[in-house]
Every structure is written in C-alpha cells, then in structure tokens.
Amino acid sequence: MECALKTMDKNHDLNIRTDQPVHKGKVRSVYWLTAADSARLIKERGYPNIAADAMLAVMVISDRISAYECIWHGENGLAGVPGKGAALNAISKHWFDLFRERGLADCHVLEVPHPYVWVVQRARPVMIEAISRQYITGSMWRSYAKGDRVFCGITLPDGLEKDQKLDTLLITPSTKGILTGIPGVPAQDDVNVSREDIVNNLEAFRFQSRDDVAHYEILLRDGFNLISEELAKVNQIFVDTKFEFGYVKDKAGIERLIYMDEIGTPDSSRIWDAAAYAEGRVVENSKEGFRKALQQHFPDPDILLNKNRMDERKTLATSTTLPVDMLLEVSRTYSDIAETITGRKVHIPQDPRAEILRVLKDEFLLIDEEYP
Numbered sequence: 001m002e003c004a005l006k007t008m009d010k011n012h013d014l015n016i017r018t019d020q021p022v023h024k025g026k027v028r029s030v031y032w033l034t035a036a037d038s039a040r041l042i043k044e045r046g047y048p049n050i051a052a053d054a055m056l057a058v059m060v061i062s063d064r065i066s067a068y069e070c071i072w073h074g075e076n077g078l079a080g081v082p083g084k085g086a087a088l089n090a091i092s093k094h095w096f097d098l099f100r101e102r103g104l105a106d107c108h109v110l111e112v113p114h115p116y117v118w119v120v121q122r123a124r125p126v127m128i129e130a131i132s133r134q135y136i137t138g139s140m141w142r143s144y145a146k147g148d149r150v151f152c153g154i155t156l157p158d159g160l161e162k163d164q165k166l167d168t169l170l171i172t173p174s175t176k177g178i179l180t181g182i183p184g185v186p187a188q189d190d191v192n193v194s195r196e197d198i199v200n201n202l203e204a205f206r207f208q209s210r211d212d213v214a215h216y217e218i219l220l221r222d223g224f225n226l227i228s229e230e231l232a233k234v235n236q237i238f239v240d241t242k243f244e245f246g247y248v249k250d251k252a253g254i255e256r257l258i259y260m261d262e263i264g265t266p267d268s269s270r271i272w273d274a275a276a277y278a279e280g281r282v283v284e285n286s287k288e289g290f291r292k293a294l295q296q297h298f299p300d301p302d303i304l305l306n307k308n309r310m311d312e313r314k315t316l317a318t319s320t321t322l323p324v325d326m327l328l329e330v331s332r333t334y335s336d337i338a339e340t341i342t343g344r345k346v347h348i349p350q351d352p353r354a355e356i357l358r359v360l361k362d363e364f365l366l367i368d369e370e371y372p
Contacts, residue, residue: 007063008352009079026066031058051249055122061085068304070317074327083348086115087338092262108260123246127176133240153194227264239270285337
C-alpha cells in the first residue's frame with residue numbers, strides 16, 4: 001500500500017474548474033478552462049505571443065504505464081510507476097526549451113506550475129504520428145525480416161541486420177486516429193502512410209499547404225538531430241522517436257506550426273546506452289525495456305504483438321498484477337535517464353494530488369471547492 005500512495009494513478013477527477021468534459025488519455029488528462037479563466041491567465045501570467053482569446057487547459061500527467069495499448073498495474077496496490085509522470089514532464093520540458101532556444105519552433109506548453117502539471121494552449125493537431133528512425137529495430141525489423149522492403153514509400157536495401165544504424169534518418173509517418181476517404185489508406189488508427197499520401201490529402205491530415213508538409217519534415221529532422229547530438233554527449237543513442245505537431249494562432253492571428261504532446265521521452269522514443277551498443281549489446285533506457293520484460297513475463301508473448309488478439313491482451317492486462325520490482329525497475333530507468341538528460345534529479349512528490357490542487361487554487365484560482 002505504501003507504493004500506491006507514491007504514485008499519481010488517478011488524474012481525471014480533480015475539481016479543476018471547467019465547463020467541458022475532461023479528456024481522459026491513457027497517461028494524461030486534460031481540463032479545458034473556461035473562456036474567462038483562459039483570458040484571465042493569459043493576461044495575469046503574461047504568456048508571450050499568444051492570441052488573447054486562445055483556449056487554455058491544465059494537463060495533468062499520471063504515473064500510469066501503458067504498453068501494447070494497455071494499462072498495466074502491479075502487486076500491493078501499485079497502480080503505476082513511481083515518479084514516471086514527473087520524469088516525462090521534465091524531459092519534455094528540457095527539449096521544448098532547447099528547441100525554442102535554438103530557433104526550431106515553439107510548443108503548446110506555457111507554464112509548468114508543478115512536476116505533474118502543464119498549462120497549455122489549445123492547438124489544432126496535424127493528424128500524423130511523425131515517426132523518425134535512425135536504426136532498424138522493433139516493428140520495422142520484424143517486417144523487414146519477413147521480407148518487406150518498402151516502408152511509407154521508402155525502399156530499404158537487402159542485407160540489413162537487426163539494430164543496425166541506417167544510412168539516413170527515415171521519416172515513417174502513420175495516421176493519428178481513424179482517417180476516412182484517403183485512397184489506399186485503410187480507415188484504421190496508426191496506419192503507415194507515405195509522403196505522397198500526405199501531400200495529396202492535405203485537408204484530411206489537416207495541413208494547410210504543401211509548404212507546411214515540408215516545414216514539418218524540417219522540424220522533425222532538426223528536432224531529431226538536435227536531441228541525438230545532445231544525447232551523444234551523455235553516451236546515449238537516440239534510436240527512433242515519435243513527434244506530434246499542431247497549429248496555434250499568435251497575437252497577430254497568424255497560425256504557426258508547433259511541436260506538441262511530448263518529445264524525446266522514454267515513452268515516445270527508444271534510447272540505447274552507447275557503451276553497450278559499441279560492445280554489440282542493446283541496453284534500453286526507455287519503455288522498450290518494459291515492453292521486452294512483458295514479453296518475457298508471459299508464456300505466450302504473441303498476445304502482446306498480435307493486433308488480432310487485442311481482446312485477449314486487454315483481459316490479460318486487467319487480470320495481471322505485475323511484480324513490484326518490475327515496475328520499480330521502470331521507475332529507476334525513467335528517473336535515471338531524466339537526470340542524465342536534464343542534469344537534475346527528478347522531484348517525486350509524496351502527495352502529488354494535494355500539491356496540484358493547492359497550487360492551482362492558491363496561484364491560479366482554478367479550484368472552487370476546498371481540496372482534500
């Protein structure tokens with residue numbers, strides 16, 4: 001029970017003032033603020049270059065862990081990974097700040113009032129999971145090993161080996177959500193698409209122009225290369241990652257393409273230890289280590305890998321309580337890589353829920369009722 005008290009597993013039921021339904025994600029919950037509160041905070045907090053009528057939200061991250069599209073929990077009431085949410089937020093904020101400093105693009109995060117909380121502005125998302133790969137591993141390797149050579153319109157040569165570095169950074173986008181009416185693209189979530197698919201269906205993917213497609217590709221490559229260079233300085237390899245993009249309006253009413261969601265985290269990326277890789281070994285410093293541990297934990301790992309067995313997988317995740325040590329190992333991985341990247345230890349609050357309510361009430365005036 002002590003472990004459960006140190007995780008932020010419920011984040012959708014905070015009494016934050018809102019006039020819209022709370023968006024409940026696998027890991028994050030989003031509380032859209034009222035128009036009056038949004039306008040008040042923009043004025044009081046002095047957020048730069050944001051439209052006066054922009055809609056704001058409080059985004060609260062949890063310590064829940066999602067893998068293979070399921071939420072997992074542990075023994076003794078451990079409903080998440082201690083410190084995971086704080087580690088993810090700290091890493092993303094580090095990269096967002098660096099991107100802004102280097103002149104790449106802005107992001108949706110306006111302020112970080114608590115390790116588990118972001119104040120964000122509403123963005124109109126581009127309907128693409130912008131995946132980039134520098135090494136052939138994971139699902140791409142499994143498909144390649146079966147004989148596939150064309151990925152998102154890009155042809156790979158024969159003779160590649162598992163976990164090998166690719167000659168160039170590959171952009172292999174997939175659909176964000178279920179998109180309809182796109183020739184040759186199934187109406188399913190997370191379907192690989194080519195650049196040609198995107199430029200021929202700008203409206204479906206919510207791009208404004210072909211120039212913006214080229215701009216997103218530049219931001220993706222520049223962002224990947226910058227993180228890769230910074231990780232190399234601390235003996236880490238940036239293997240592959242997922243970026244997300246969206247549009248926001250600035251004070252002049254002009255829409256700008258920005259980074260959103262999270263970037264360069266162990267949830268959205270593979271990160272390998274460089275020294276181990278030089279010795280021919282792969283040591284994961286991301287959620288991929290947890291995914292592999294799950295495969296080893298169950299006698300039939302095909303349930304985790306086979307999309308046609310999703311019902312079985314959901315039942316497995318609901319009925320299984322994982323060993324505490326398994327989730328604490330994930331906690332160490334996330335905390336260690338966060339400290340490596342940011343240069344600071346991750347602060348793990350003893351009672352994050354009470355702290356969040358206190359700061360949102362006292363500093364942001366967003367809580368009407370007394371917090372517990």
